[in-house]
Amino acid sequence: MNIRWDAEKYTSNFSFVHRYGSGVLDLLDAGAGGAVLDLGCGNGALTKALQDRGFAAVGLDASEELLRVARASYPGMEFVRGDATDFALPAPVDAVFSNAVFHWIDAERQRDMLRCVHRALKPGGQFVFEFGGSGNNRRIHAALAAAFERRGRCYRMPFYFPTVGEYAALLEEAGFEVRFAVLFDRPTELTGPDGLKDWIDMFVKAPFAGIGAEERAEIVDEAVEALRSELRVDGKWYADYVRLRMKAARPKEASSPCE
Numbered sequence: 198m199n200i201r202w203d204a205e206k207y208t209s210n211f212s213f214v215h216r217y218g219s220g221v222l223d224l225l226d227a228g229a230g231g232a233v234l235d236l237g238c239g240n241g242a243l244t245k246a247l248q249d250r251g252f253a254a255v256g257l258d259a260s261e262e263l264l265r266v267a268r269a270s271y272p273g274m275e276f277v278r279g280d281a282t283d284f285a286l287p288a289p290v291d292a293v294f295s296n297a298v299f300h301w302i303d304a305e306r307q308r309d310m311l312r313c314v315h316r317a318l319k320p321g322g323q324f325v326f327e328f329g330g331s332g333n334n335r336r337i338h339a340a341l342a343a344a345f346e347r348r349g350r351c352y353r354m355p356f357y358f359p360t361v362g363e364y365a366a367l368l369e370e371a372g373f374e375v376r377f378a379v380l381f382d383r384p385t386e387l388t389g390p391d392g393l394k395d396w397i398d399m400f401v402k403a404p405f406a407g408i409g410a411e412e413r414a415e416i417v418d419e420a421v422e423a424l425r426s427e428l429r430v431d432g433k434w435y436a437d438y439v440r441l442r443m444k445a446a447r448p449k450e451a452s453s454p455c456e
């Protein structure tokens with residue numbers, strides 16, 4: 198999926214994306230100084246956090262806008278442009294880390310991405326990540342779908358939110374050993390009085406292709422109002438996030454006892 202990012206707004210209003218990523222960092226037990234790729238590094242905040250933990254971190258992202266912010270924020274660090282489903286590194290790394298990225302990749306391209314990650318890792322290397330899992334933003338997408346349907350339109354949920362079982366199977370098929378997996382609810386506070394509207398405007402673009410600005414605004418307002426009683430609590434908006442957090446390893450090459 199291709200998306201043009203408003204990099205400044207993303208960084209100012211949606212900083213929880215990288216704040217929450219630090220829980221994923223705790224899964225990494227690669228040796229200090231090890232080389233780590235931050236896959237889909239966005240504005241580079243977590244690439245910097247990896248460096249602060251002693252790793253030699255490199256960020257890779259497809260968005261030139263976000264890379265510009267990353268390079269300006271963290272001069273001296275390495276950020277490269279690349280497609281998560283079609284990249285190759287000059288040298289293999291000890292770990293690949295990723296936060297809040299894989300739900301943007303279509304189901305059909307996940308195998309390509311996992312093949313690239315497997316190839317990028319040294320034997321024994323770690324792969325730790327978190328992204329939207331099964332049921333993520335279920336209420337938000339249901340409210341949008343209802344507003345589309347009232348207009349005789351079909352809402353196509355544009356993200357990939359797999360179950361633990363589905364993703365573990367893909368990892369194993371790609372040659373990984375699954376070491377840890379958890380799917381958990383994480384209601385996430387959004388910024389400001391229009392937090393939910395801003396979230397939809399920022400992240401839900403593809404379903405509105407071909408719909409005029411006026412109708413789009415009506416649909417979003419209608420969905421926001423429908424969600425007020427569920428997702429607005431004590432004067433704050435919350436998004437109904439569900440996270441899939443996993444750790445996998447590229448197995449060390451086995452030495453055969455028969456040789």
Ligand code: BEZ
Binds near residue numbers: 333438
């Ligand atoms: C997420 O982090 O779960 C997410 C963010 C934006 C759109 C879809 C999912």
